Amino acid sequence: MKGQVIVIQSVPSGIRQTQNNSLSSRRNTRLPGGRRIGAALLAATILAGICAVAGSQTAKADDYTDLLDILRAKGSLTKNEYGTLLTKHMHHTRPSLNEDGGGSERGERAKGRGVDGSHYAADARRARRYDASPDVTPVFVDARDAANSAAASARSAHDSMLAAQNAMNDTSIVRVAKYVPGKGLTFQAGEIAINLSGFVNGFYTYNSPATGRAVAGGVSTGAGGNKFDSSSVRNGLLPAALITKITTTQEGIDLGVVFGMYPGIDNATNGSFNANSGGSPVGLGTAGLDFRQIYMTAGNKKWGTFKVGRDLALFGSDAIMFDATLLSVGSTGSNASPGNTSLGRIGVGYVYADWIPQISYASPVWHGLQGSVGVFQPLDEFNYAGDGASATSTYHSSPMVQGKVSYDFTAGDLKGRIWAGFLAQHQQRLTSSVLAESAGRGATVEAGEIGTKLSYKGFEGVAYYYRGSGLGTTGLFFDGVAADGRKRDSEGFYIQGAYSVTKRLRLVGSYGVSNLYQAPQELDPDLVKRNESEVGALFFKVTDWLQLVGEYAHTESSAHNGNKAKDNSASGGAVLFF
Incomplete structure (x- = not known):
């Protein structure tokens, strides 16, 4: 078959498909220096196919170069790729031809076989014009080097990530957890978390007693006969x-310890209530420090948690924590010589829960339901009214016992809590002006409570009620037992409503009452019968930390003989939590 020439008339459909795939691959696969491997593979595949078909026969140079021209025109080949493949084709088909198309014996034989050497000369000039290298091998070498480089970079990044993780878990490094407003600052030192939180507040309060008659155990500033205004x-x-x-x-086991220090800003004075006694506004004074919290906890979410130490008791704890006056002033107590705190709604809606040494247990939370119970340091029966009005006790062979059950729930936009609690303590060897210790008179105090807090969108409401026998009023066991050793009944409640006008502005109104009844056959006309107050306040949230507060409060105390004492107070100040 001498002189036979194989002519490629068109690009087969398979090659066209390869061309399309190559175009997509070329667009997505790039090598260093801007080279693209897809088109080179396409052209190399075409070249291999032609060589396989032709065998030892020679393909017509102009048809092959026309094909390369088409691929170049369609954008499937870059300038360098086009020149590289054209030069390789020339070397494979007529390696001895020079760019002038002749001059050698093989060139002359090629002309004799019907292959025009001028085509190769043109191809050579065209290849040189594109500055192509004589082989496509560097393209694949670059691809290999790029892959190796990428793998090395990935290994390096992985090693760096592991090193960073090991550094983060290093127990010698102290990290700061993400700050959450109101949750304090948390530092993580290995497996130990240290949290610091707190608050500071201050108010200017102007108090004006409206009337002032003697009410033994009253909480109004006029209850002692005071009729003078104070700032x-x-x-x-x-x-x-x-x-x-x-x-x-x-x-x-989840373990924890808490130390809570509660200093005041006014001068302290020694008294029955220690740092919470009335203040002493005299030069060279010092503020009082109330170290209320010192306790440890041990437990987990599965088995519950034990608490050992000094902390807020269970009975009455929710009542005070949900009281809006916790962040304001409420009933001032002593305003002319202020102590560590005001009264808020203590004694005018609930009995103060107090911070009491305890061993208590809180169960796991089960579908919002939780129970708590504990034994507490027994407290003395205390004659708060004075003048021998109530019996006292300082002997205790058994602890105080308290318990509480709470249920938290959510129903759409409605969220709420319902709780109930109890308290019991036996008071021994009661004494008074008419009762000798040797008489061995005792009394068992019992009390119960129930309350709820509901919130719906911007509205919030709290309702609370308590009743006790021997419990007293204002503080635990204050005037709970009459001078003859008989227990006095007491009860009280408060209701509170709040509305968030905006995300920053909140309005609050509340009303509360605490009643103390006389014991059977008792006649003590000056003893407090009722303490009550109305409070209106607004809270403006300046930042996550800072709130401004404005408040008006009216407090009234009345005795069993009809004596009344009233006062009105206006307060303005700021509270900062961190």
């Missing part, structure tokens, strides 16, 4: 605080 710069129901919590987990 003060003072703390509200809360003093300041710095609280340190340290927590960790060991052997599957």
Whole structure:
């Protein structure tokens, strides 16, 4: 078959498909220096196919170069790729031809076989014009080098990530957790978390007694016969605080300790209530420090948590924590010589829960339901009214016992809590002006409570009620037992409504009452019968930390003989939580 020439008339459909795929691959696969491997593979495939068909026969040069021209025109080949493949084709088909198309014996034989050497000369000039290299091998070498480089970079990044993770888990490094407003600052030192939180407040309060008659055990500033106005710069129901919590987990047990320091801003004076006694506005004074919280906890979410130490008791705890006057002043108590705190709604809606040494247990939360119970340091029966009005006791062979059950729920936009609690303590060896200790008179105090807090969108409401026998009023066991040793009944309640006008502005109104009834056959006309107050306040949230507060409060105390004492107070100040 001498002189036979194989002519490629068209690009087969398979090659056209390869061309399309190559175009997509070329667009997505790039090598260093801007080279693209897809088109080179396409052209190399075409070249291999032609060589396979032709065998030892020679393809017509102009048809092959026309094909390369078409691929170049369609954008399937770059300038360098086009020149590289054209030069390789020339070397494979007529390696001895020079760019002038002749001059050698093989060139002459090629002309004799019907292959025009001028085509190769033109091809050579065309290849040189594109500055192509004599082989496509560098393209694949670059691809290999790029892959190796990418793999090395990936290994390096992975090693760096592992090193960073190991550094983060290094127990010698102290990290700061993401700050959450109101949750304090948390530092993580290995498996130990240290949280610092607290608050500071201060108010200017102007108090004006409307009337002042003697009411023994009353909470109005006029209850002692005072009729004079007073101004003060003072703390509200809360003093300041710095609280340190340290927590960790060991052997599957969550452990924690808490130290809560609560200093006031006014001068302290010695008294029955220690740092919470009335103040002493005299030069060279010092503020009082109330170290309320010192306790440890141990447990987990599966088995519940034990608490050992000094902390807020269970009975009455929700009542005070949901009281809006916790962040304001409420009933001032002593305003002319302010102590560590005001009264808020203590004694005018609930009995103060107090901070009491305890061993208590809180169960796991089960579908919003939780129970708590504990034994507490027994407290003395206290004659708050004075003048021998109530019996006292300082002997205790058994602890105080308290318990509480709470249920938290959510129903759409409605959220709420319902709780109930109890308290019991036996008072031994009661004494008074008419009762000798040797008489061995005792009394068992019992009390119960129930309350709820509901919130719906911008509205919030709280309702609370308590009743006790021997419980007393204002503080635990204040005037709970008459001078003859008989228990007095008491009860009280408060209702509170709040509405968030905006995300920053909140309005609050509340009303509360505490009643103390005389014991059977008792006749003590000056003893307090009723303490009540109305409070209206607005809270403006300036930042996540800072709130401004404005408040008006009216407090009234009345005795069993009809004596009344009233006062009105206006307060303005700021509270900062961190």
